[in-house]
Amino acid sequence: MNFGGTIRPNNKAVAIFLVSVATLYLIYTWRNSAALAKESAFGSEKVSIGEILCAAIAAAEAGGREVKAVREKGTELNEKSKGKTKEGVKDVLTDGDMRSHQVMYSTLTSYFPHIKVISEEHDENNISMEPVNFNKKCPALEQISKLEWAPNDSITIWIDPLDATKEYTENLLEYVTTMVCIAVKGEPVVGVIHKPFEKKTYWAWVGQGMAEELLEINKAPEADNESFIISLSHTGDAVENRIKSKFPNAKVEKAGGAGYKSLQIASRHNAAYVHMTHIKKWDVCAGHAILKALGGRVTTMKNEPIKYGSGANDQVLIKDGLLASLHNGDFYSKLFKE
Template sequence: MSDPLAPLVSAALRAGAAATAIYERCVAPEWKADGSPVTEADRVAEAIILEALARDFPGVPVVAEEEASAGRVPDIAERFFLVDPLDGTREFVGRNGEFTVNIALIERGVPIAGVILAPCLHRLFAGDGTSAWQGEVTAEGTVADRRPMRVRAAPPEPVAVASRSHPSPETADWLARRAIRHIATRGSSLKFCLLAAGEADLYPRFGRTMEWDTAAGQAILESAGGRVVTPGGEPLRYGKRGGSPETDFENGAFLAIGDPALLALADCPHP
């Protein structure tokens, strides 16, 4: 296949179109046991992606958020997919348009390819492990104006992005101790995309996230020259099992950065 990301892009576009149709109907959310919202759009988008991946990548396990919430988690191998069919459901419900469709391919714990679609913003971001690109989604559901992405050199005053719906005192303290004055809030995995596109520089996260929240963003950011590391400076890895159904695939704290030179600012040892 000339473009290995093409099946992921196609699946994301179809899922995004279905989610947008539901978004325009202003559906009410339901609430899961952990207090997080879920909508018809989450389930419809996930079904579209699962069907597409089963067809295009037969035999490769897929861990998807809503399936996992229902207790349906396949045995994973060295190679598997992580899917968040609607990242930023609170943004979806709040109708600010900052929700995304996330698909990532993991190999030996490393996110090696990822696609993120922001349907309401008409932007698609992708990375294949060696290069990253973004494009505009047309009214016909195709990707136009495809152009490469690269993280920017760290400016004298870095710009941080923080969660719109899940702020934390730990994040605010981390930014204050480093005198980061420029902070933008965004929903969903768009924060990774802003770093990859050279529109921001840092994304510290101390609140709870799951692997399907971060895998596609990490793949894209690292394909654009950035990094995602733990507070100890180790790369964030995937396929974490062995806990309980509530903690399997759960991430700890991490720092996403554009220019790797910012590891020094973050007091992170270089792996």
């Protein structure tokens, strides 16, 4: 009896099997390629910076309306504590912060879904307000010398729905702003600062143009070189003492809100804005862009540049303080770095 016979494969079955495997492989490869191509296309697709500027102005003003409406209701602000700052100051959250965040974030993410938007606030309940409509050819573009485009994946939008929340709760409303900043490859390019209780909006696009309101306040005489502005809520005596050690006769003003202080520099009311402790990028990005557009300089207290990207290596916290000025930036940086 012969048990060692030869097994003959079924050529037709083998062929069908190989064709099936090859087909599945091609489908898998095609789907992955299509997904990567789609992702790449959205990332490399260019968007008009001018269009984002128009949306940013509309978003900041819509957020401002919410901030104003909540404050003027005369009811409780539903204050909550988000913890304390490094200096031990209570970090407050109100209905004004959240309602402004909801409309600003909704507007910017709805119209620009493939651009990273970073907000100071986070809505755990995922309540989304209706995005505001805006004119893609808004009046601001009439002040622009040259429109530009940038790839989606090179842009980061930073929003501060309510700057100076502590002062907001204390009814010190002159300090309150809503802000949007557009950064391209980490560089602050467009800044929008809206003052809801004055119904004024200041914006600038570096190298391209700026709001007439900003041009108007920048016509003031140059500030005294020894006139400084510092934080009302995050200071103590340390910052003032540091300034006085360099400028014994310095005039030091304390004020709330990074946006407000940036505008005080832009309006030449103060020569330099000094902040020695931690500060968040959404607090300073818009002001940075505006001062940069006016020829000013913004760095850390260690004279290091500040980047506003959204990559894995980009941090929200600026750990080495802030030094902003419209003129004599190098002078202040070298002096305070010593």
